[in-house]
Amino acid sequence: MMNTAYCSDKYQYTMGKSFYDCGMKDKTAIFNMFYRKAPENNNWAVVSGVDEVIEMVGNLGKMPEDFYEKFLPGPEYAEFRKYLSTMKFTGNIYAMREGEIVFPSQPVIIVEGPMIEAQVLETPILCIMNHQMAVATKASRVCRATNRPVSEFGSRRAHGPWAATYGAKAAIIAGCSNTSNILTGVMYDYGSTGTMAHSYVTSFGCSVEGEFHAFDSYIRSHQGEPLIMLIDTYDSLRCGILNAMRAFRANGIDDSYPSGYGIRLDSGDLAYLSCECRKILDENGFRNCRIFATNSLDEYLISDLERQGACIDSYGVGDAIATSKANPCFGNVYKLVQIDDQPVLKRSEDKAKLINPGFQITYRITRNDPEKGEIFKADVTCLRGDELSSKIENGETFTIYDENDRYKFKTFEAGDYTSKPLQHKVISNGERCVSCLLYTSDAAD
The missing domain is CATH 3.20.140.10 (nicotinate phosphoribosyltransferase)
Incomplete structure (x- = not known):
């Protein structure tokens, strides 16, 4: 290990x-x-x-x-x-x-x-x-493109087993509803999900009847579990959707099935195909049959499908999330800001590379709205124990200034805001002082 x-x-x-x-x-x-x-x-x-x-x-x-x-x-x-x-x-x-x-x-x-x-x-x-x-961050962008569930399906494209496992965990943290990665599911007790591959369908013979037998066999093996049939191996509309409905009927799967059932589209014009499939399913009494879409999706394609009115109930996203495909290199840095009681900083000709010295803390400032609930107003980073930190901790009136323009400022009156520190002690004197994964639902929301 x-x-x-x-x-x-x-x-x-x-x-x-x-x-x-x-x-x-x-x-x-x-x-x-x-x-x-x-x-x-x-x-x-x-x-x-x-x-x-x-x-x-x-x-x-x-x-x-x-x-x-x-x-x-x-x-x-x-x-x-x-x-x-x-x-x-x-x-x-x-x-x-x-x-x-x-x-x-x-x-x-x-x-x-x-x-x-x-x-x-x-x-x-x-x-x-x-x-x-x-x-x-990529997973959050993808999930914010739709109100429908997004599953993380990217392990096979991730940069190795370590990246696949922890990347799937990061995707769940950021809002994905589930992952196909079984190791992540076991390690973090998330549970894992999946459908079927084209190879499964073709292994029953490259024919319309073979496709039906593939669906029928799968349903028989997994009664009581979620059932998603991959219908685009040959032709989504001319045989795939028809064989899925035939297999559902043969096994008594209908809108009363408690574990959920559906079809998956993995190619073609997903907006058009999903709407056509929805019509066929509804006309045949499968109104609760969910339509699941995959195929190199990202936040831009999902947004486009949503604008087109696609009849898609949930999405599966692979490499766009698992590799943060458009921007795989994140830019965290690790900088010395204090030695003993002396703040230190690195100077630079590049203004963007100047750092803030000293032992810092960040507060998230919110206000409560009777209709909208807690509303984010500002984040304030200051030195621990300084005058500003003390005012925020005590709920007093304080003023913050834009770090680039001192003429831009905002005053928060006492009693008109709520604050919370964003950094929490997780290791104290070398010993872990939290017993479980720290988590907030901010990204998922």
Whole structure:
């Protein structure tokens, strides 16, 4: 089993040796993980991966000394290798909840701990979070394109088993109703779903009668379960839909069937075919038969189908979600913002690369509307324990200013807003302090 704490870059450890040699290993460092720009012109992203980061951090220091000798050879590293073989993370980690909507420059994860311990976590944290946040943000975009359920079907196109499994989890976090990935379903108790492949249909013989026998056999094997017939192997309208209805009738499947039944379209003009199938199904008494659509779908194609009035009840989306196809590289970075009690920052000619120094916290400010419920008004990132933070914590009147234009400001009066901190302590003194996956439904909503 791979120890993901060591899916790292060598320079994390060569820098660590320098910190060790010059007596900086016990200095307290604070690193912020955040992103500067969301993919595909989004102005927001979806948090996913925190639970895997917590698990990864717990595995630091679980490798024998000879493991380090393979990439830090030589007598000059001997003392440092011995230190690494017993080094565990002893600091604190704060993180946003899985599924939280996050905006640029807000700390998604804050690592506070001894310098070397905090430094070597950079690459594995970014590896986990960049992958899952890319998938989660894409999945959220896809799910927001429709009010109908979206299933994640992308494991076969994902960039390896690790990416498929955790990517499916990220998709569920972001709003997908279910996944076809059985390992994800078992690991996270989500349950998994699926229909059938064209190979299943053709294995009964490449004929109209063979298609019927494929459907009939499947229904007989899976009575009491959801039943979705793939009808486009030969011809969706001339035989597929007819054989599906014939098989349903032969097995007593009708609108009273409690587990749900339907058909799947995987090719052709999905808007036209779905509407024609809906007419045929309704005319034959199968009004509760659901129409499921797949075939290289993404948020743009789904939006187009919705505008055309397609009679589709749910969608299955594969590589667009599993690989975040249009923008597979997410841009989280991991930056030092404080050493001991001294804030630090990196200067840059590029304004976008300037960072906010110091130990920070982000508050989400909302107002309650009698008709619409809780309405988002602003996010405020400030230093922990400063005057602004204290006012927000105490519900006092405060004013915020645009970071790029000081003439743009907004005042929130006492009693007229509600606030909540977005970063929560998930590891305290090296020990996990949450027992289950942190989750908010913001992305799904």
